[in-house]
Amino acid sequence: MPSSNTVWHEPTVTPERREALNRHRAVALWFTGLSGAGKSTVAHALEERLHQMGCRTYVFDGDNVRHGLCADLGFSREDRAENLRRISEMVKLFNQAGVIALTAFISPFAEDRHRVRDTIGAGNFIEVFCNTPLAVCEQRDVKGLYQKARNGEIPDFTGISSPYEVPEAADVVLDTGSDSIEDCVEQVIRYLVDRKLVSVPDRVVGG
Secondary structure, eight states: OOOTTOOOOOOSSOHHHHHHHHTSOOOEEEEEOOTTSSHHHHHHHHHHHHHHTTOOEEEEEHHHHTTTTTTTOOSSHHHHHHHHHHHHHHHHHHHHTTOEEEEEOOOOOHHHHHHHHHHHOTTTEEEEEEOOOHHHHHHHOTTSHHHHHHTTSSSSOBTTTBOOOOOSSOSEEEOTTTSOHHHHHHHHHHHHHHTTSSOOOSSOTTO
8 A cells, every 4th residue: 555645746748648649549459368378479479569669668577577576475375366466567667668568478377367457557558368278378387387386386377386367358450370470469459450540551661
C-alpha cells in the first residue's frame, strides 16, 4: 500500500501528448504461453518490426527481469503473482511514457492475468496467446528445463507439475507451434494497424 504521506503529482506532459508526438498508441502486448512456446522470440521479432516502423518500444523478457527487478523471487504461486504485479506496474509506467511495452511471461494463471489487465488498463492491454502444444514445447526444450522438471529437479514447473490455464478470450492467438515467426509477427501487426494503434509509414526505417 502507498504511504499516506505521498501525493500523486499530475504532470503537464500527459500520455496523450506523448502518443501524439510518437504518432502511435502506447499499449501493452502481453505474450503468454508455455515455456518454449515462442513468446520471447516473437516478442523480440515484433519489436524489431515496430522499431523499423518508427515506434518506441521495449520488451520485458521473463528471464531478463529475474536478473534484476525480480531477482529475489522464486516460482511459487505467491512469487509468480508478485513477479507479474511488479511487471504490470512497470508496463503501466512505460505506457504512460508513450512506449509500446511487449512482455514475454508464462503467466499461467488466469487470475493473475486478469489482475495485470486491471493494473495496466483494459484499453491498453492486449493479450497475445502463443498456442503451442506441450509436446512441441518439450521437443524444442532448448534450455533442457522440461527434462529437469520430468526428473523432479525443478518444482512448480508449468505444464508438468504446475498447471497452465489457457486464456479463454485472448485478443490475439498465435499458432506458434506451426506458423513461422514472420507470420506471427505479421498477424500482430495487422491487429495493431486494423485498430489504428499503429500506422504503417510510407518508408520503413532501415528498409
